[in-house]
Amino acid sequence: MELSLDTSLVFIPKTISDFLVQLSTMEDSSQRSSELDAYVKRLEDEMRKIEVFKRELPLCMLLLKDAIERLKDKVMQCKKMEDRPVIEEFIPLKGNLEGKENSDKKNWMSSAQLWSTSLNVFEYSNHDSVSGLRLRNVEDDRSVPENPIEPSNNRAVGRTFVPFKEQYESGFTGTCLKDDKEVSQVPSLSLMTPLMSEALDASTNTNIKSNNNCRGGSGSGLAGQLKLQNKPQQQSQQQQPFRKQRRCWSPELHRRFVESLQQLGGTQATPKQIRELMQVDGLTNDEVKSHLQKYRLHVRKLPTSSAAKGNGIWMPLDHSADHSKANNSQSGSPQGPLLPGEFAKGRSTTGGESDNSREAEEDEKSDGQSWKGGLLHNNQGGDV
DNA sequence: GGCAGAATAT
């Protein structure tokens, strides 16, 4: 589209920082300010253009806004300098601004590098994916919790926004997360200003924050079921245009699921109850619901006899396959029996438990996907 | 309006 005209026909500094540097080399102050004005205007135009997409490109908007703001400051600064000769270093009116300007500049300048070249962005996203790439200076904090299933009730959590890429290489064991939406889109780079690509990029992968290793069964110990959240990062409405990250039901998770289910008395338990019982951080009702649906499906398939025929493998009772359960931090009371029948429907909702800690780790009975495990016992009549 | 369950979609 013609948007590309803007960027291709007109000279545009690679980055704002370059622009400023270039600006500083100009002798003529009036020229300087006109250049500045022009640039600001361009940014504003840009902003107007993406106005329509502000919901989709919130970051883009932010970046633009920020850039404009900065440049405007610069403009002011220049104007002042024009008025009064250089000496006037100290500008009373915005004295603090002055200082701020500097430090600020530093910051935003560095961030400016981000967009410096649209190519850059892709560049690293493409190959660097394998190397360690610590892209952008800006972030390196990422405190990924490592507990798998877990406790804490903090579902709120803050780290919503993880700069992309990183998570990809960081550690997925392919199994679970295979969205490779990567940065594939953006064929038409030319259309976007660097700013845009950056923002787009970011928003695209914004919410991928989970890493679980699905293959939990084995020794590794199911390291990671973290929370995955996709909350809108800040701006108003914006519904997540992106699909939820797939939740991987590791054996551990599943185990908890089954346990909870059993405690609740079988299949009739509702997703919500189950979720509450499971106390897995970040797990949503929908996820449980979905899983439950599958569970019921499977269960339905193998009739009661399963216990007999299927035998061991699936049976929750015994079978120690691996002891990965390691990390369930929460309570640990074993509460041995998972026989559904036992306390099956006695207690309904959450409350119940005689013993404090619900579930807990007990033995590592069932591992792999053991659907069949629980339900057979519970029904006391026909049901389901 | 939320939740659960079934039906679809990916």
Next chain:
DNA sequence: CATATTCTGC
């Protein structure tokens, strides 16, 4: 196939 999302009914 497994999970996510959408559609329905309660």
